[in-house]
């Protein structure tokens with residue numbers, strides 16, 4: 001067995017404890033056993049097990065498993081990251097599912113098969129090690145965040161744990177990374193974290209938001225220009241790729257690159273060289289690329305609007321940031337995080353949210369993701385005069401009327417688009433950034449739509 005670690009076994013049957021101890025001792029760093037659920041807190045704090053094997057039924061003939069679930073709750077209260085494997089003599093899928101839902105990692109049935117039990121323990125030990133590393137990383141992130149105002153990446157949902165684990169795994173590589181996710185999911189924040197925990201930590205971090213600059217300027221922004229390259233080029237200017245050399249270049253909204261620009265970017269990446277507009281001599285560059293997009297680039301490759309060879313160059317690793325609506329309780333963690341920040345900023349003392357308000361946040365589907373949640377909390381903190389935020393402080397449509405379909409179904413695309421843009425502009429009080437978020441498009445794309453629709 002590759003992984004060794006400390007195992008705590010909790011079972012009311014001393015024969016079982018004896019047999020398991022005998023079986024596991026040769027493979028583990030240390031094994032401790034107890035028949036007393038009351039001793040759990042003691043073992044958790046003094047022995048600090050890596051994995052806990054927990055019997056589901058304590059009293060003889062008991063089959064509800066309730067005592068086991070109570071112990072599980074107690075363990076997770078002491079250490080939310082604890083890795084617990086449930087054991088039961090009654091192989092019961094429903095209870096296995098409930099155990100996993102309530103935070104257990106895995107499930108073995110008694111009598112156990114030696115090889116299967118060892119394999120389960122080995123994976124559990126690996127998981128425990130990776131959770132500890134993520135915990136360490138979070139602590140590092142927290143400790144380091146003050147030096148360049150790197151915000152903390154909030155979220156404990158399995159999806160966000162995975163994102164954090166990947167950031168950690170990538171911390172000593174130079175691989176090109178493609179961050180995928182809807183608008184406002186935290187792609188920019190993740191890109192900064194990747195840079196912060198990379199070998200290029202001390203070097204430049206240069207960003208270009210291809211969603212907010214007009215397409216005609218992409219080339220001069222990326223590659224720079226020489227004096228006289230075009231009418232307004234009164235003096236030479238280096239491009240962002242050149243400035244980022246030795247460090248990291250973050251290309252946000254890469255899906256906005258036109259095919260000719262994709263070809264130029266690909267050449268620069270492959271040859272490690274760029275040519276300023278109007279220049280004859282190429283310049284050597286060494287950049288690590290982090291790209292982000294809310295577009296489905298694989299689909300775009302399939303329909304011919306994104307080059308497959310460029311995609312392969314930029315997506316050595318793909319990191320998917322889940323939409324906020326798929327992160328469950330993270331919504332409340334983030335809400336509290338923003339609440340603390342805005343209380344401080346606006347000298348307010350809002351203590352929290354009512355249960356109804358929390359439910360409203362949990363039910364809403366957050367088309368603008370974390371950014372929308374952040375603005376929602378900011379507005380509520382500014383406007384609220386109560387100690388707790390209430391549902392009325394969050395005036396967005398609740399599920400139900402949000403998806404309501406109109407009877408006079410309108411199918412003309414342009415009319416639908418016009419209606420959506422007009423509605424977003426009204427709801428945002430004319431704030432372009434907010435309207436673009438509501439529509440799930442970039443500000444630049446919104447400008448183009450307004451122009452196209454003659455609004």
Ligand SMILES: Nc1ncnc2c1ncn2[C@@H]1O[C@H](COP(=O)(O)OP(=O)(O)OP(=O)(O)O)[C@@H](O)[C@H]1O
Nearest residue numbers: 151152153154182183184185186187188189370371
């Ligand atoms: N997990 C998180 N924890 C704390 N803050 C977050 C988290 N995710 C996003 N934020 C905050 O939400 C806001 C929007 O995030 P960010 O700009 O990184 O999203 P994005 O996906 O890059 O958006 P866009 O697609 O519009 O460029 C930022 O203020 C960011 O700091």
